[in-house]
Each structure stands twice: as C-alpha cells, then as structure tokens.
Amino acid sequence: MQTVLLLSMVLLALAIAGCLYRVLKGPSIADRIAALDTIGVNVAAEVAVAGAYTQSTAYFELVLLIGILAFLGTVALARYMERGKVLDAPDDSTGD
Amino acid sequence: MLQTIQPVIEWIAVLLILCGALLSVLSAFGLIRLPDVYLRSHAATKSSTLGVLCVLSGVFLYFASVMQTASMNILLGIVFFFITAPLAGHLNGRAAYRSGVPLWNGSVQDELADAGLSGPPVSFGAEERRNDRAEPPGPEED
Numbered sequence: 400m401q402t403v404l405l406l407s408m409v410l411l412a413l414a415i416a417g418c419l420y421r422v423l424k425g426p427s428i429a430d431r432i433a434a435l436d437t438i439g440v441n442v443a444a445e446v447a448v449a450g451a452y453t454q455s456t457a458y459f460e461l462v463l464l465i466g467i468l469a470f471l472g473t474v475a476l477a478r479y480m481e482r483g484k485v486l487d488a489p490d491d492s493t494g495d
Numbered sequence: 496m497l498q499t500i501q502p503v504i505e506w507i508a509v510l511l512i513l514c515g516a517l518l519s520v521l522s523a524f525g526l527i528r529l530p531d532v533y534l535r536s537h538a539a540t541k542s543s544t545l546g547v548l549c550v551l552s553g554v555f556l557y558f559a560s561v562m563q564t565a566s567m568n569i570l571l572g573i574v575f576f577f578i579t580a581p582l583a584g585h586l587n588g589r590a591a592y593r594s595g596v597p598l599w600n601g602s603v604q605d606e607l608a609d610a611g612l613s614g615p616p617v618s619f620g621a622e623e624r625r626n627d628r629a630e631p632p633g634p635e636e637d
Binding site for chain 2: 400403406416417430432433437441443447448450451459466467469478480
C-alpha cells in the first residue's frame, strides 16, 4: 500500500515536471499562467499524498493554503495580462 | 465487521489516489501536446480538477479508515478546488482572448468574433474562413 502511494507521488511529480516544461517554453503568457495554475493544483495533491504516506495530519492545512494561493495567483496574473493592472484604482475624475 | 472491511476501504482509497495521479499525468501530457492555449485549457482545467478531486477523496478515505479521523480540511479542500479550478481556467481563457493570443490554424469556429468583441489577431487562414462564413449559406446546407 505504501508502494502505491509512493508510485502516485512519483506520477504527480512527473505531471509537475510536464507542466514546468510548458511554463518554460509556452509561447504566450496565457500558456504559462495555465501551466502555473496546474502546477499549483498538482502540488496541493502531492502534499495530500505525502500526508497519507507519512500518516501525519500536519500537512492538511497546507493543502488548502496552497490551493488558495494558486487560485489568487492565477486570478491576479490573468487580470494583469488582460488590463495591465491587478487592482482597480479609485478614479479621481468622479470627484469622490 | 469493521475490522474486515477496513483493508477494502484502504485499497479503494489507495486506488482512488492512483487514478487521480494518472489523471494528473494525462493533464500534463495534454498541456504539452495540444497546439493552442484555448485547447490546452481543456487539459489544464478539466482533467486536472478531476485528478485532484480523486486524490483528495482518496486521502480523506485513507485517513478515515487508517487513523479513524475525518479531516474537515480535506473536505473543505475538495469543495474549494471544485469551485476554483474551473473558474481560474475560465478567467485565464477570457484574458487570453481579450489580450489577443492567436487561435490555432485548425480552429473551425470563433463565436466571439461574430459578437463584435475585440478578438485576437486572426492567425493564418482564419481570415478567409471568416469570409467564407459571411457568405450566404449554400443550398446544400438546407
């Protein structure tokens, strides 16, 4: 059973390596953002399997944390690519 | 009774984890092989979401059967990934279209081009396809 868990960890690491290829080579920024999002999701899964492999519950907060960070990073990068800025600054011309 | 079915539950959990890892490998394979950012979004979003959901469900079952603890963090993570992973893919695709990433040459349809949105600069051959579609439909399409 531990062997299958270890095999799953190796497969997830292979998936992360494949996404890393797309991050390095991707012709447009959107390719890199999509690959980085997939890397974040796969890292969260890898951490969960590592928690099952070591039979320790200490990793489980990390799964949620990595997921939130990957999602926020993807949203920020996509907005930056689309509009050139991440946050909408308050407009001074409206007079408030 | 519980003692007898516990190995079965453990093996189901481990097989779920293995299936999820295989789906993640397939997603990375599609991310490498597909020709276009809009096509790569399919691989990067759908199968990756299914893979991480399988892995997290397997880990939840594993801990519920081995350590007798139901981890609420994993359940929250399942719900969170189920919501946010397709959302991030959609945002990325929209931003890619609006910032002008070209479509693949073999793309057969661009519905947003008819909607009058400022689309990407059309790639090779897409211009004449648009002209073809602008013509009145032939009698064979009836």
